């Protein structure tokens with residue numbers, strides 16, 4: 250079982266034990282305070298587990314003919330579906346809408362189906378979303394919502410063509426989310442402190458945020474070395490709610506409907522169909538490369554004074570108006586969506602150790 254964005258074992262070893270001693274054993278008087286998260290079991294307001302739609306060779310954006318219909322796939326975004334939603338959907342709609350006139354069907358009402366539907370509407374075409382489940386009962390609602398291209402392919406399994414798609418998708422998403430910043434959609438910039446030698450720090454180098462190493466005087470974290478960058482955070486519940494409203498305001502329809510085989514699509518009136526069913530594509534379209542990567546989160550009572558995020562081998566913390574999100578795990582081939590109390594206890598223990606270790610506090 251893969252645990253955490255890396256492993257909990259590594260995580261606990263990487264935290265420094267002392268409060269005023271950093272790395273080399275030198276003592277620093279300078280320390281820029283931040284309010285610590287109050288990590289305690291009594292502050293947990295909910296725990297969740299969700300299944301990321303993971304493919305080693307990356308997400309699928311591809312068109313094919315299905316009887317008389319044109320089918321465009323847009324699924325398999327692993328741990329980065331929120332991040333890549335607008336960009337991947339842009340690639341999919343560019344592929345599907347060329348030369349098309351008339352109504353369009355979108356399968357799936359998670360973040361991918363909703364952004365695809367909006368782009369179809371922005372191109373001037375009517376859209377109907379068909380989905381087995383609607384928010385809040387989608388994986389997209391469980392996501393922490395950090396703009397961070399993490400956990401959606403294996404380095405040794407991707408093609409140069411995929412890398413090019415990824416780069417284009419990331420670029421479009423990055424720009425699109427920026428013009429949606431604000432309370433309406435629950436999207437905000439936050440300074441993010443990242444353990445500098447964790448895998449997370451390498452990811453930051455793959456997309457554009459301003460980032461730099463910070464000195465020990467510039468943060469209170471009990472870590473050897475820290476990189477700070479600013480990125481976007483999406484309050485997923487609010488965002489999906491608002492996006493559904495956008496689809497409906499623009500005349501879009503939403504129908505609850507489950508498809509069991511591709512042949513079911515023949516009954517749809519639309520000639521163009523976008524498949525945004527996430528992990529559902531494994532069964533519906535027989536994509537056996539698609540695997541669940543379970544993620545578990547503990548959500549603490551909101552702490553409005555916490556206006557930064559932190560991540561590293563100890564896990565991650567994203568503050569949202571609806572709660573402080575503590576994560577997380579990355580457990581391949583685990584299908585059970587019941588949070589495991591032992592794993593949740595481990596998440597809390599590592600986070601508590603991290604925040605209790607703050608060298609100074611606001």
Ligand SMILES: Cc1cc2nc3c(=O)[nH]c(=O)nc-3n(C[C@H](O)[C@H](O)[C@H](O)COP(=O)(O)OP(=O)(O)OC[C@H]3O[C@@H](n4cnc5c(N)ncnc54)[C@H](O)[C@@H]3O)c2cc1C
Nearest residue numbers: 299330332357358359361381382389394395508527529544
């Ligand atoms: C714990 C956790 C934390 C995460 N954190 C982040 C993060 O910080 N940043 C980030 O970018 N990503 C994150 N993710 C990943 C992100 O949640 C997913 O990549 C994303 O939600 C996938 O979106 P989707 O629309 O493809 O799938 P879903 O949200 O699963 O939506 C699929 C839709 O298809 C429908 N459907 C499925 N099968 C059928 C069928 N047979 N017939 C009809 N309809 C069907 C479903 O009902 C649903 O409406 C996280 C995921 C987890 C689990």
